Amino acid sequence: MTSLYNEVAADPGADTPTRRVSITVNGEQRTVDIEPRLLLAHLLRQGLGLTGTHTGCDTTNCGACTVLFDGRPIKSCTMLAVQADGHDVETVEGMATASELHPVQEGFKECHGLQCGFCTPGMMLASKALLERNPNPTEDDVRWALSGNLCRCTGYQNIVKSVLWAAEKMRAENGEEA
Amino acid sequence: MSVDEIKIGGMGASRRRVEDNRFIRGKGKYVDDVVLPGMLHMEILRADVAHARIKSIDTSAAWEVPGVRLVLTGEMMAARNLAWMPTLSYDTQAVLATDKVRFQGQEVAAVIADDPYIAKDACAKIVVEYEALPVIVNPDQAQSPDAPLIRDDKENQPTNKIFDWEIGDKSGTDKAFEEADVISTIDLHYPRSHPSPLEPCGSIADYDRSTGKLTVYMTTQAPHIIRAAVAMVAELPEHQIRIISPDLGGGFGNKVPVYPGYVISILASILTERPVKWIEDKTGNLISTGFGRDVYLQGQMALRKDGKILGMRMHTISDHGAFYADAQPTKFKIGLMHSTFACYDVPAAHLTSTGYYTNKAPGGVAYRCSFRVTEAMFFQERMMHAAANDLGMDQAEFRRVNLVKDDMFPYRTAFGFLTDSGQYDKCMQVGMEAIGYDTFKEEQEEARKRGRLLGLGISTMTEPLGAGNSREYDILGIKMFDSAELRVHMTGKAILRTGAKTQGQGHETTWAQIVAHELGIPADDIVVEEGDTDTAPFGMGTYASRSTPVAGAAVAMAARKVRAKARKIAAHLLEVSEEDIEWELGRFYVRGNHDRGVTIQDCALAAYSNMPDGMEPGLENVSYYDPPNLTWPFAAYFCKVEVDPATGVWDVLKFVAVDDCGVRINPMIVEGQVMGGLTEAYAMANMQYITFDESGNCIGSNYMDYLLPTAWETPGFELHEVVTPCPHHPIGAKGIGECATVAGPAAFVNAVMNAIEHTGVRNVDMPLQPNRVFEALQTGQDVSGMPPVKVE
Numbered sequence: 001m002t003s004l005y006n007e008v009a010a011d012p013g014a015d016t017p018t019r020r021v022s023i024t025v026n027g028e029q030r031t032v033d034i035e036p037r038l039l040l041a042h043l044l045r046q047g048l049g050l051t052g053t054h055t056g057c058d059t060t061n062c063g064a065c066t067v068l069f070d071g072r073p074i075k076s077c078t079m080l081a082v083q084a085d086g087h088d089v090e091t092v093e094g095m096a097t098a099s100e101l102h103p104v105q106e107g108f109k110e111c112h113g114l115q116c117g118f119c120t121p122g123m124m125l126a127s128k129a130l131l132e133r134n135p136n137p138t139e140d141d142v143r144w145a146l147s148g149n150l151c152r153c154t155g156y157q158n159i160v161k162s163v164l165w166a167a168e169k170m171r172a173e174n175g176e177e178a
Numbered sequence: 179m180s181v182d183e184i185k186i187g188g189m190g191a192s193r194r195r196v197e198d199n200r201f202i203r204g205k206g207k208y209v210d211d212v213v214l215p216g217m218l219h220m221e222i223l224r225a226d227v228a229h230a231r232i233k234s235i236d237t238s239a240a241w242e243v244p245g246v247r248l249v250l251t252g253e254m255m256a257a258r259n260l261a262w263m264p265t266l267s268y269d270t271q272a273v274l275a276t277d278k279v280r281f282q283g284q285e286v287a288a289v290i291a292d293d294p295y296i297a298k299d300a301c302a303k304i305v306v307e308y309e310a311l312p313v314i315v316n317p318d319q320a321q322s323p324d325a326p327l328i329r330d331d332k333e334n335q336p337t338n339k340i341f342d343w344e345i346g347d348k349s350g351t352d353k354a355f356e357e358a359d360v361i362s363t364i365d366l367h368y369p370r371s372h373p374s375p376l377e378p379c380g381s382i383a384d385y386d387r388s389t390g391k392l393t394v395y396m397t398t399q400a401p402h403i404i405r406a407a408v409a410m411v412a413e414l415p416e417h418q419i420r421i422i423s424p425d426l427g428g429g430f431g432n433k434v435p436v437y438p439g440y441v442i443s444i445l446a447s448i449l450t451e452r453p454v455k456w457i458e459d460k461t462g463n464l465i466s467t468g469f470g471r472d473v474y475l476q477g478q479m480a481l482r483k484d485g486k487i488l489g490m491r492m493h494t495i496s497d498h499g500a501f502y503a504d505a506q507p508t509k510f511k512i513g514l515m516h517s518t519f520a521c522y523d524v525p526a527a528h529l530t531s532t533g534y535y536t537n538k539a540p541g542g543v544a545y546r547c548s549f550r551v552t553e554a555m556f557f558q559e560r561m562m563h564a565a566a567n568d569l570g571m572d573q574a575e576f577r578r579v580n581l582v583k584d585d586m587f588p589y590r591t592a593f594g595f596l597t598d599s600g601q602y603d604k605c606m607q608v609g610m611e612a613i614g615y616d617t618f619k620e621e622q623e624e625a626r627k628r629g630r631l632l633g634l635g636i637s638t639m640t641e642p643l644g645a646g647n648s649r650e651y652d653i654l655g656i657k658m659f660d661s662a663e664l665r666v667h668m669t670g671k672a673i674l675r676t677g678a679k680t681q682g683q684g685h686e687t688t689w690a691q692i693v694a695h696e697l698g699i700p701a702d703d704i705v706v707e708e709g710d711t712d713t714a715p716f717g718m719g720t721y722a723s724r725s726t727p728v729a730g731a732a733v734a735m736a737a738r739k740v741r742a743k744a745r746k747i748a749a750h751l752l753e754v755s756e757e758d759i760e761w762e763l764g765r766f767y768v769r770g771n772h773d774r775g776v777t778i779q780d781c782a783l784a785a786y787s788n789m790p791d792g793m794e795p796g797l798e799n800v801s802y803y804d805p806p807n808l809t810w811p812f813a814a815y816f817c818k819v820e821v822d823p824a825t826g827v828w829d830v831l832k833f834v835a836v837d838d839c840g841v842r843i844n845p846m847i848v849e850g851q852v853m854g855g856l857t858e859a860y861a862m863a864n865m866q867y868i869t870f871d872e873s874g875n876c877i878g879s880n881y882m883d884y885l886l887p888t889a890w891e892t893p894g895f896e897l898h899e900v901v902t903p904c905p906h907h908p909i910g911a912k913g914i915g916e917c918a919t920v921a922g923p924a925a926f927v928n929a930v931m932n933a934i935e936h937t938g939v940r941n942v943d944m945p946l947q948p949n950r951v952f953e954a955l956q957t958g959q960d961v962s963g964m965p966p967v968k969v970e
């Protein structure tokens with residue numbers, strides 16, 4: 001059980017309220033005692049050590065903190081961790097299996113869809129959610145779906161290319177299976 | 179047989195990036211991802227007013243919050259001689275304010291606590307009593323005789339003026355103006371903009387009293403300069419300071435200066451004997467760290483009727499904020515502003531500059547820019563646009579008449595730079611063809627008949643990248659060379675370290691490609707490390723598009739020296755004299771007997787197991803590269819827009835970018851740099867600026883007010899290339915990172931102006947927001963961006 005930040009602190013004392021929450025993170029159930037005001041992004045990063053979720057702005061604008069909440073992209077800097085109690089959260093660390101990258105991850109590498117990499121986890125998760133909804137998006141669909149995620153490095157053109165590349169690969173894979 | 183260069187990921191290969199393997203898995207390590215045992219967390223209290231005397235600071239309530247370990251104020255810093263620190267431009271900057279606050283967002287106190295939430299809580303409990311002072315938010319107010327003195331802390335600073343500076347030939351320029359048929363003028367403001375990398379700044383200071391060692395993880399583009407600065411400021415021995423710049427979430431010049439937060443975290447760690455982490459929030463980043471631009475640009479051009487430029491004059495008035503902290507070569511007070519007009523044959527030129535203090539955050543960082551080159555080229559291309567119109571000449575034709583011709587290189591500019599090479603007219607032709615230049619005027623007229631407003635804008639430029647040779651370029655006296663260390667292991671694999679620091683440019687990928695090109699070792703067999711001052715050779719860091727021109731050259735030179743040694747080993751292994759050895763990629767062979775040879779990997783093994791008598795073992799080299807000149811890439815950008823007359827909204831219909839950055843190490847990465855740069859150019863032309871109200875409140879202190887383009891707004895770009903190898907760079911490469919940000923804005927603005935200038939308007943200042951464009955269309959008058967803005 002993790003009591004966030006308290007590994008170095010003196011006992012927070014009885015007057016610091018805590019709540020026990022259970023969240024399924026990347027398929028694994030995690031139970032933690034936390035202060036009710038703790039943000040989901042901070043629980044993931046500091047509490048659970050999943051530092052692939054980044055915080056860029058704290059104002060719900062940049063999307064670097066995007067995670068999938070019951071499959072939908074949300075900005076984890078603007079959600080309290082207690083709100084996630086009983087829900088399912090996927091972070092970038094959950095995208096690949098031990099041996100295989102998700103096609104979106106492959107696409108970003110293949111099409112140079114990242115430079116500094118800071119926006120990338122959020123971009124990829126928003127893209128994954130789009131492709132699950134819409135396996136055959138147009139360029140405009142991709143641009144619209146990613147318009148809640150800022151990138152300061154790439155100019156987006158290669159990000160769009162990456163997502164379309166992944167869409168094609170996923171369609172081909174699903175076609176083969178069918 | 180020699181190895182196939184593209185197959186081994188050598189030069190010219192669009193090699194997929196090595197660093198991506200960790201980034202796409204969320205395994206990058208940025209400063210905030212580093213966790214040290216026993217680490218404390220720091221939060222900074224910032225001034226909420228722009229200019230005020232501090233009457234008192236009461237920290238008692240903050241100390242009482244459980245979990246608070248330390249509260250620092252300016253007074254406590256002063257007791258340790260740390261209340262002020264030097265800037266990169268030989269000024270001083272407050273670390274924590276002692277006497278006054280001089281801009282909104284200035285650091286006033288800091289709380290160090292067990293967790294960041296507690297530190298924030300406690301910060302809110304600090305009570306500061308201020309006595310308000312009149313606020314100055316632009317140079318106009320700063321120079322008024324009754325303006326309050328912002329820097330009353332300094333001796334010999336009777337006014338708010340920082341410098342007067344000039345360069346060029348005044349009398350020759352005056353003469354050109356006497357002989358002119360036409361004189362064209364322009365008056366512009368390049369607004370304040372924040373580089374705003376997605377990741378804000380931060381540091382973790384870890385002082386170990388038992389060893390005396392200070393380790394600082396830090397968001398810095400220039401770790402070695404920081405080490406020197408920390409040694410000076412904190413008076414610690416340099417060998418006991420280790421700066422580690424881990425993965426950076428973008429930099430764009432914002433992460434070059436030394437910020438108060440770094441210094442405070444260091445002192446906090448020394449005092450608490452615990453690691454102290456400071457991670458700035460976005461507002462802290464936007465209101466207090468290095469801005470770019472904020473300069474007024476006034477120009478005049480002397481012209482002959484036939485379109486020949488005879489001379490130009492330029493005056494700049496720059497707003498540096500409360501501390502003159504520009505990151506730039508020491509010799510030049512307003513950066514390389516005098517690189518303006520370097521691509522044109524201009525016989526006489528003169529530049530005067532004045533800089534002022536204001537009650538704004540310190541600015542003047544090179545925001546994706548080689549020290550004010552962005553302003554210089556924006557001015558140049560807006561001036562060219564106005565001059566062509568005044569002459570009644572076609573925009574492309576006017577540029578082609580005046581561009582430096584291929585046979586004129588090396589070309590000495592009126593301000594004394596020596597441009598190295600280029601095929602400017604060829605770039606123009608490629609671009610004109612791609613945008614459909616020849617048919618545009620007809621198209622424009624047709625459209626206008628139907629009430630649609632189309633415009634086409636051009637921007638061309640060469641810029642000085644890769645500061646720089648040690649005769650001219652230094653920062654605080656340190657010459658601007660760079661370095662590389664290459665160690666080839668006995669199995670033929672290698673490690674390369676440089677004094678540069680990647681922030682998304684992909685050095686881990688491209689540096690290995692240079693080594694592969696020089697040695698024939700596959701790029702996948704070479705690991706690249708940067709950013710740790712304990713292991714990397716001394717370098718000046720990555721900014722101003724200098725890494726490929728300087729550090730990249732050092733990589734090539736280190737590899738060549740390794741090859742020279744390997745050649746001796748090859749001669750020994752092949753039992754011939756060195757003169758009889760020939761090289762092809764990856765392999766030495768005996769002249770006249772191509773089959774008899776040894777690979778570079780054979781030589782590496784022999785360097786550790788079978789070296790010739792008397793030879794020092796090992797196969798490695800450290801090279802320092804002092805560039806003979808800057809590199810001079812060329813850009814020709816063409817932008818076609820449509821302006822909606824009912825709203826002033828403009829859309830990019832097509833954008834063509836022709837870039838000549840010499841030999842391309844990795845074409846994929848070069849194109850990525852250009853597209854990213856164009857997007858920042860589009861942002862500045864369209865929406866991205868920070869301004870201040872009359873009270874010095876920063877408008878644009880978060881991403882709700884500071885607009886950055888998303889995937890939705892950002893147009894697509896069509897890229898073209900022309901290659902003119904740099905004659906003095908070991909692999910013929912030139913800088914590229916900033917070209918698009920530098921040349922881009924004028925292309926957008928010229929296009930919009932071209933669409934609306936039939937109304938008589940000559941200039942709308944950036945950003946060209948719909949309301950400004952609409953106003954210009956309605957009134958036919960110029961729209962100035964002169965701050966302060968009124969907030970309704």
Ligand code: FES
Nearest residue numbers: 056057062063077
């Ligand atoms: S950090 Fe959550 S949107 Fe920016």
Ligand code: FES
Nearest residue numbers: 115119151152153
């Ligand atoms: S890759 Fe740097 S912010 Fe997107």
